[in-house]
Amino acid sequence: MSSHATPDAGATGRKPVTLHRLREMHAAGEKIAMLTCYDASFARLLDDCGVDCLLVGDSLGMVLQGQPSTLPVSLEDALYHTRAVARGNRSAWLVADLPFGSYEASPEQALRSSVALMQAGAQMVKLEGGGWTAETVRFLVERGIPVCAHLGLTPQSVHALGGYRVQGRDEAAAATLKRHAAELADAGAAMLVLELVPSALAAEIGTARPDLITIGIGAGPRCGGQVLVLHDMLGVTRGRLPRFVRNFMAGAASIEDAVRLYVQDVKAGRFPDPELHGY
Ligand code: KIV
Numbered sequence: 657m658s659s660h661a662t663p664d665a666g667a668t669g670r671k672p673v674t675l676h677r678l679r680e681m682h683a684a685g686e687k688i689a690m691l692t693c694y695d696a697s698f699a700r701l702l703d704d705c706g707v708d709c710l711l712v713g714d715s716l717g718m719v720l721q722g723q724p725s726t727l728p729v730s731l732e733d734a735l736y737h738t739r740a741v742a743r744g745n746r747s748a749w750l751v752a753d754l755p756f757g758s759y760e761a762s763p764e765q766a767l768r769s770s771v772a773l774m775q776a777g778a779q780m781v782k783l784e785g786g787g788w789t790a791e792t793v794r795f796l797v798e799r800g801i802p803v804c805a806h807l808g809l810t811p812q813s814v815h816a817l818g819g820y821r822v823q824g825r826d827e828a829a830a831a832t833l834k835r836h837a838a839e840l841a842d843a844g845a846a847m848l849v850l851e852l853v854p855s856a857l858a859a860e861i862g863t864a865r866p867d868l869i870t871i872g873i874g875a876g877p878r879c880g881g882q883v884l885v886l887h888d889m890l891g892v893t894r895g896r897l898p899r900f901v902r903n904f905m906a907g908a909a910s911i912e913d914a915v916r917l918y919v920q921d922v923k924a925g926r927f928p929d930p931e932l933h934g935y
Contacts, residue, residue: 688881696744742777786836797844
C-alpha cells in the first residue's frame with residue numbers, strides 16, 4: 657500500500673468471511689487458512705491472497721517489539737495493531753488476542769477488554785488456557801462476542817510451563833487437554849487454537865467436538881485449519897525455528913506467491929507434513 661495508492665474493492669472479490677461461513681467450511685471439510693497479521697499493508701495483501709482468518713496475535717511482542725516473550729504486550733498495543741489490520745482488511749475474519757493481564761482477573765475484566773478489541777475492529781477474541789477460562793468464555797459468548805480458545809503450549813504461561821515445549825504428551829496431560837477442550841466447546845467457544853500438541857491428540861480433540869473449529873500450530877494436519885506466525889513463514893524470523901514452521905518464501909518469487917502457496921497447501925492438506933512438522 658503506497659501512501660498514494662487508490663483504495664479499491666480488493667482482489668479476491670470474495671464475500672466477507674463470517675463465523676457462519678467458517679462453520680460451513682469446517683462442516684464441509686474445507687481447511688481454514690489463518691496467519692498472524694499486525695498492520696494494514698499485510699492485512700490487505702493476506703486478504704487478497706485468500707487467507708481466511710487474520711490473527712492479531714500477541715506474538716507482536718516478539719515479532720514487532722523484540723520482546724523476549726508475549727508477556728509485556730499491553731491491551732493498548734493489541735488495540736493499536738487491531739485498528740491497523742482492520743483498516744487494511746476487506747473480507748478476512750479478524751481475530752485479536754487478549755493480552756496477558758487483560759482478562760484473567762474476572763469475566764467482567766475480560767468483557768471490558770474484549771469490547772475494546774471489538775470496537776477496534778476485531779470480530780472474535782482469543783484467550784489462552786483451560787479450566788477457569790470456561791466461565792469467562794461463556795460470559796463473553798452470551799454477550800455476543802465470538803471466542804477462540806487456545807490450549808496446549810500457551811505462550812502467556814511460558815514460565816509456568818518451563819519453556820516452549822510440546823504439551824499433552826503423557827496420558828494424564830492428554831486427558832486434561834481433552835477435558836478442557838470439551839469444557840470450552842460447551843461454554844460456546846467457536847474456535848480452538850491447539851499449539852504444540854501431538855498430532856494424534858489434536859485429531860482426537862477435533863473428532864470428539866466437530867462443533868469446535870480446531871486450528872493447529874505444531875498440532876499436525878488433522879485440525880480444521882492451520883495458523884503460522886507471518887514472519888516465520890516468510891523467512892524473516894532469525895535463529896532456530898520450531899520444527900512446525902515452514903518457510904514458504906523458499907522458492908517463491910514474491911511474498912504474494914508465498915502466501916498463496918500457504919493457502920493452497922493448507923487447503924490441500926499438504927501443510928503441515930506429519931513427518932516434517934508434526935510431533
Ligand atoms: O500470538 C500469536 O501469534 C498466536 C499464534 C501463535 C497462534 O497466538
